[in-house]
Amino acid sequence: MTEFDAIQRFFRWPTPTASLGPGDDCALWEVPAGQQLAISSDMLVSGRHFFADTDPEGLGHKALAVNLSDLAAMGARPQAFTLALALPELNTDWLAAFSRGMRRLAEAHHCALIGGDTTAGPLNISITVLGHVPQGQALRRDGAQVGDDIYVSGSIGDARLALQHALQPPLSPWSDADQAYLRQRLERPSPRVDLGLALRGVATAAMDLSDGLAGDLPHLLKASACGAQVDLEALPLSTVLRQLPAPEAWTLAASGGDDYELLFTAPAHQRAAVAALGRQLDVPLTRIGHITSTPGLHWQSASGLQATSPLQGFDHFA
Amino acid sequence: MTEFDAIQRFFRWPTPTASLGPGDDCALWEVPAGQQLAISSDMLVSGRHFFADTDPEGLGHKALAVNLSDLAAMGARPQAFTLALALPELNTDWLAAFSRGMRRLAEAHHCALIGGDTTAGPLNISITVLGHVPQGQALRRDGAQVGDDIYVSGSIGDARLALQHALQPPLSPWSDADQAYLRQRLERPSPRVDLGLALRGVATAAMDLSDGLAGDLPHLLKASACGAQVDLEALPLSTVLRQLPAPEAWTLAASGGDDYELLFTAPAHQRAAVAALGRQLDVPLTRIGHITSTPGLHWQSASGLQATSPLQGFDHFA
Numbered sequence: 001m002t003e004f005d006a007i008q009r010f011f012r013w014p015t016p017t018a019s020l021g022p023g024d025d026c027a028l029w030e031v032p033a034g035q036q037l038a039i040s041s042d043m044l045v046s047g048r049h050f051f052a053d054t055d056p057e058g059l060g061h062k063a064l065a066v067n068l069s070d071l072a073a074m075g076a077r078p079q080a081f082t083l084a085l086a087l088p089e090l091n092t093d094w095l096a097a098f099s100r101g102m103r104r105l106a107e108a109h110h111c112a113l114i115g116g117d118t119t120a121g122p123l124n125i126s127i128t129v130l131g132h133v134p135q136g137q138a139l140r141r142d143g144a145q146v147g148d149d150i151y152v153s154g155s156i157g158d159a160r161l162a163l164q165h166a167l168q169p170p171l172s173p174w175s176d177a178d179q180a181y182l183r184q185r186l187e188r189p190s191p192r193v194d195l196g197l198a199l200r201g202v203a204t205a206a207m208d209l210s211d212g213l214a215g216d217l218p219h220l221l222k223a224s225a226c227g228a229q230v231d232l233e234a235l236p237l238s239t240v241l242r243q244l245p246a247p248e249a250w251t252l253a254a255s256g257g258d259d260y261e262l263l264f265t266a267p268a269h270q271r272a273a274v275a276a277l278g279r280q281l282d283v284p285l286t287r288i289g290h291i292t293s294t295p296g297l298h299w300q301s302a303s304g305l306q307a308t309s310p311l312q313g314f315d316h317f318a
Numbered sequence: 319m320t321e322f323d324a325i326q327r328f329f330r331w332p333t334p335t336a337s338l339g340p341g342d343d344c345a346l347w348e349v350p351a352g353q354q355l356a357i358s359s360d361m362l363v364s365g366r367h368f369f370a371d372t373d374p375e376g377l378g379h380k381a382l383a384v385n386l387s388d389l390a391a392m393g394a395r396p397q398a399f400t401l402a403l404a405l406p407e408l409n410t411d412w413l414a415a416f417s418r419g420m421r422r423l424a425e426a427h428h429c430a431l432i433g434g435d436t437t438a439g440p441l442n443i444s445i446t447v448l449g450h451v452p453q454g455q456a457l458r459r460d461g462a463q464v465g466d467d468i469y470v471s472g473s474i475g476d477a478r479l480a481l482q483h484a485l486q487p488p489l490s491p492w493s494d495a496d497q498a499y500l501r502q503r504l505e506r507p508s509p510r511v512d513l514g515l516a517l518r519g520v521a522t523a524a525m526d527l528s529d530g531l532a533g534d535l536p537h538l539l540k541a542s543a544c545g546a547q548v549d550l551e552a553l554p555l556s557t558v559l560r561q562l563p564a565p566e567a568w569t570l571a572a573s574g575g576d577d578y579e580l581l582f583t584a585p586a587h588q589r590a591a592v593a594a595l596g597r598q599l600d601v602p603l604t605r606i607g608h609i610t611s612t613p614g615l616h617w618q619s620a621s622g623l624q625a626t627s628p629l630q631g632f633d634h635f636a
Contacts, residue, residue, distance in 0.1 A: 020456070020458065024525070025358060025387075025388040025391035025392050025525050026356035026357055026358040026388050026449070026456075027356070028355065028392075029354065029355040029356075029357060030354060030355070031349040031355060033351055036346045036348060037346065037348070037349060037355065038346055039344055039345045039346075039347060039398075039400060039432065039446075039448070040343060040344040040345070040433060041400035041446055042435050043402035043435045043439075043444060045437055045438070045439030045440070046439075047439070048438055049437070069343075070343040070344050071344060073344075074343050074344040080357075082358075082446055083359070084359045084361035085361070086361060086442060115358060116359050117359050117360050117444075119366060120363070120366055121363030121365070121366050121442065122363070122439070122440040124363075124404060124440070124444070126359070126435075126442070126444035128359055128400055130357070133346070138344075138346055140342055141342050207342075207343050208343055223341065
């Protein structure tokens with residue numbers, strides 16, 4: 001099978017929303033009047049973002065999910081994406097599974113695969129997503145105001161615990177069900193697209209948690225020129241994480257990346273609205289702290305415990 | 319230096335045309351009314367598309383150039399791009415040169431770097447470009463008509479000869495000036511952006527030559543449901559290529575990729591218009607054959623010489 005055949009077979013499916021789909025030098029796309037285009041690119045590298053022997057169907061899912069998460073964090077509705085893929089070999093079983101995982105998530109979000117590139121090389125998945133957001137309604141990072149509440153969706157720290165477990169299985173006492181849950185959290189993150197759309201007009205700032213709260217929140221604070229106080233005891237922990245001693249669980253929740261939950265701020269008068277949309281979407285939305293005028297990110301704990309030094313984000317070159 | 323510092327230092331420059339540039343979860347972009355968005359993604363892999371020790375400034379140029387070439391082939395005006403970059407190490411000298419080469423070309427085309435991703439991994443450069451093209455005026459591959467002339471811009475085969483020369487220097491008798499010319503053609507291709515814009519309303523179909531005439535033209539023929547007759551003696555050869563025996567030069571010109579010239583079709587009544595815009599832009603535009611109703615790509619040579627078997631495109635997995 002040639003490169004061209006592989007593209008045809010695994011990466012072509014109907015793209016009714018595109019003016020021109022794959023197969024030409026460029027795809028053509030319409031942006032309706034009154035909408036802005038939101039664009040984000042994310043690259044996943046074998047051995048760095050995933051294990052070389054990762055289930056390819058999950059990988060196809062996750063590679064698109066982390067990109068959709070960026071649209072969610074912007075309050076943008078997914079529209080289309082391009083996929084550039086470097087493959088060490090043309091393994092049709094692998095490609096079929098990868099394509100299946102990606103397509104299922106893409107179709108669930110009506111997000112068309114409109115173009116891309118395939119080449120030989122060390123496994124690398126590079127996706128660019130396009131979304132639409134009504135003019136001026138994007139959830140940016142620079143809108144947080146002093147006094148705003150800080151929220152996190154779902155639970156955090158699970159993906160990092162799953163990664164630790166994968167790296168050091170003998171040390172971990174988790175049940176089969178717990179392990180399956182953790183693996184799901186690491187390998188099949190659910191981008192919070194509906195939540196992002198619902199937060200338009202409610203949140204003052206938002207971002208997604210890819211590198212961990214301790215690494216990501218400071219970017220929002222810097223963009224908004226403010227600080228934050230975060231309550232360690234308020235961090236939303238899964239039932240699996242709650243089996244750990246508190247400081248260990250907090251460290252995972254604060255510094256663990258790859259959860260793809262949304263972090264957002266909203267004024268106190270929106271508390272009822274936030275609670276209502278959490279119920280409506282069936283997504284836990286937990287208030288973990290508030291925005292301060294004092295710069296920096298300050299962690300507090302009612303019990304007096306402190307967990308400071310490991311509370312830093314994941315740096316790909318560290 | 320952390321990943322974040324590296325991005326800040328080398329991949330942030332003013333983006334006055336973006337509604338929101340890098341630093342948030344997504345960039346935001348406006349597409350004016352009446353314009354379509356043209357999108358293309360290309361991935362360059364070390365050891366496959368370039369040598370690991372390639373001059374990084376040239377590499378920064380070329381990585382963007384091959385993407386701009388896709389916009390040119392569509393008749394789209396470059397607007398913005400995202401850059402996803404996997405780096406084996408944070409080498410500031412390398413990054414400075416790479417960034418310089420890329421930025422110079424980007425600014426020459428008023429093309430804003432609006433976002434991207436940086437990670438550790440085997441060297442991989444993945445770019446997605448955005449361009450604007452007036453509604454319905456894109457140069458697609460599927461518009462060629464029987465009887466249309468087939469044109470190629472500039473000269474072709476040079477990049478392939480440069481690659482052969484780089485791989486087997488002792489076999490090549492080229493002067494220093496010739497070698498410099500060839501290296502320039504391979505490492506610093508000039509995307510034919512102005513030509514693509516000028517061909518709107520003149521060309522019936524267009525594409526860029528990245529994999530070579532023999533590999534690329536069949537895609538245009540298939541999209542347009544027609545065939546072509548191409549005259550080997552008409553292929554535009556540089557003075558360097560003309561030093562070779564004709565069959566060898568033709569093989570390079572027909573099957574060599576990486577030239578990033580434009581291949582396009584136009585009706586015979588546009589010959590004067592094509593000639594005029596070639597003069598105006600100072601770009602040689604050579605008529606190399608014509609579109610036929612007989613399917614397939616047929617090479618002809620007045621001298622009776624045939625060069626068939628090596629006339630195939632470059633397949634990344636062959």
